[in-house]
Amino acid sequence: MTTVIAPVEEALTRTFHGRTYQARIIHQRQARIAPIVLIGGAFQHQRAWGRVERGLLRTATLITVDLPGAGADDALPADFGLDFLTDALDDLLTFVLGEAPVNVVGASYGSAIAHRWVRDHQQRTVRLALIGTMSRLTEDVRARMRHSVHQLQHGTRADFVDSVLNAMMCLAPEVAINRRVAVVRCLTSALEQLSDREAAQYVENTHRLLNHRERGAGEQVRVPVLVATGEHDPLTTPDLNREAATGCPDARFTTIRDADHLVHLERPTEVVDLVSRFLTGQSLDALGYCHAVEYGDRLSQRLVRQSR
Numbered sequence: 001m002t003t004v005i006a007p008v009e010e011a012l013t014r015t016f017h018g019r020t021y022q023a024r025i026i027h028q029r030q031a032r033i034a035p036i037v038l039i040g041g042a043f044q045h046q047r048a049w050g051r052v053e054r055g056l057l058r059t060a061t062l063i064t065v066d067l068p069g070a071g072a073d074d075a076l077p078a079d080f081g082l083d084f085l086t087d088a089l090d091d092l093l094t095f096v097l098g099e100a101p102v103n104v105v106g107a108s109y110g111s112a113i114a115h116r117w118v119r120d121h122q123q124r125t126v127r128l129a130l131i132g133t134m135s136r137l138t139e140d141v142r143a144r145m146r147h148s149v150h151q152l153q154h155g156t157r158a159d160f161v162d163s164v165l166n167a168m169m170c171l172a173p174e175v176a177i178n179r180r181v182a183v184v185r186c187l188t189s190a191l192e193q194l195s196d197r198e199a200a201q202y203v204e205n206t207h208r209l210l211n212h213r214e215r216g217a218g219e220q221v222r223v224p225v226l227v228a229t230g231e232h233d234p235l236t237t238p239d240l241n242r243e244a245a246t247g248c249p250d251a252r253f254t255t256i257r258d259a260d261h262l263v264h265l266e267r268p269t270e271v272v273d274l275v276s277r278f279l280t281g282q283s284l285d286a287l288g289y290c291h292a293v294e295y296g297d298r299l300s301q302r303l304v305r306q307s308r
Contacts, residue, residue, distance in 0.1 A: 005029040007057055014095065016088040019068035019076065022046065023092050026053075026062045033279055034101045034126045035061040037093065041108025041132070042202060043190060045071045052264050055272030059280065060103065065092055067113070069208075075200035078207035086116040093117075099124060103279050107131040107264060108236065109205060112212070115244075119221050128248075129226040129275050132233060132261050134240035135247055137209065141235060145206050152199055161191045170232035170260040177232065178258045178266045187262070225251040226278040230259030230266065231291065246299045252284060254293045 012023040024046055025035075036056055038049055046064035056062060067085050069076025076084075093102060103126050106114025111133035118125045134141070144167040151160040165184065170177055177183075194202070227245040229236055238255045245253040256274070259266040270289040277284055284293045 007061075012092075012096070014092060016068060016091045017084075019073060019088070021066055021068050021073055021088060021092075022071050023063065023065040023096075025096060026057055026064075028057055028059075028061045031060045033060045034103055035063055035097065036103045036105055036279065037063045037065075037089075037114075039065065039067075039089070039104070039106040039110030039114045041110050042205060043187075043194075043198075044107070044110070049264075051268035052272055052275075055268065056105075056276060059276050063093070063096065063102070065089065069201055069205060073201075074197060075204040076208075078204045078211055081208060082112055082116055082212055085113050086120065089113060089117050090121065093124075101126045103127050103129075105129045105131070105275060106133070108133070108261065109209065112209070115221065118223065122221065122223055125223045127224045127226070127279050128221060129228070129278060130241075130244065131264060131271065131275075132229045132236045132241070133227060133244050134236045135244040136240075137212075138240065141240075142210060144235065145210060149203055149206050152203065157192055157194075161188055164191055166234075168235050168261040170230075170234055175232055176258045177230075177260055180266070183262055183265045186265070221248045222250060224278075226275070226284075227251060227253045228263075228271075228274060228290070229255055230261060230263040231255040231257055232259065233261040233263070235261045242294070242299060245294075249296065251299065252278075252293050252295050253299055254284065254290045256290045 008027045010025045010027065014021055014023065040048060046066045049064065053062060066073065067088050101124050104114045104118050111130040114128065115130060118128045148160065148163040148167060151163040165171065165187065225245065225248040227241050229238060229241045231238060242253050245251040256263050256267055256270055264271050267289065274290065
């Protein structure tokens with residue numbers, strides 16, 4: 001009989017250039033792969049991964065983090081760009097693991113930080129999974145982001161809640177979204193109870209993305225990459241995710257059925273299965289919960305056809 005050893009959680013507090021931030025290491029003594037670093041999106045603190053965290057913990061040690069400007073920290077002014085957050089993440093990983101390799105999973109806002117850290121530290125990365133990402137901010141996305149900030153600062157809280165729900169979720173009644181009612185209820189409650197500090201964090205973090213200008217082309221992530229989102233994602237749309245995947249030579253892209261941008265809440269079991277299969281090198285083909293996976297050349301060919 002195999003003895004199951006319970007994971008052990010370790011909490012860390014670090015200071016980076018005068019900013020204090022928090023992290024957790026959940027040690028899995030029976031890990032099968034290198035540690036997994038989880039970097040969450042807007043409104044997602046380090047303890048908010050829920051079922052996804054518990055599922056991935058069966059495979060590896062997990063590292064979660066509230067980078068500067070998130071969690072218990074005050075808002076980080078938008079003048080501190082994504083490079084600052086990427087450097088803070090490097091500070092954490094170097095302190096915890098030195099030069100040891102990691103797997104990195106980034107969702108939504110966190111996907112930009114995950115991608116940048118991996119791009120700059122490919123020798124320390126095994127694999128990278130991006131959930132709900134994009135290679136650029138379209139005018140539609142910019143408009144949605146600006147509108148949510150305006151509603152938070154000048155509208156009612158109900159106006160703000162509506163703007164976020166409409167930006168992140170597919171609310172069309174004729175479209176099937178798994179656990180939609182429960183997710184709407186939970187997100188609405190969280191947004192209604194947003195503290196002044198959390199509201200300020202959201203404003204600055206959103207402006208940070210709006211102000212961001214990506215480096216020039218030619219700097220590719222060459223480690224194996226998985227890019228995925230919900231098939232009905234209205235924010236980081238499937239096309240934007242696919243476009244992001246084409247910038248990675250060893251990429252695979254798919255969409256998860258009956259889900260939108262909040263796929264990790266709507267279909268957590270499926271997200272865990274997909275990411276775990278990818279990180280452990282298993283086949284991603286013929287999975288009933290997602291559409292056919294597109295690889296390398298097929299991704300580029302489809303984008304060429306769409307651009308004509």
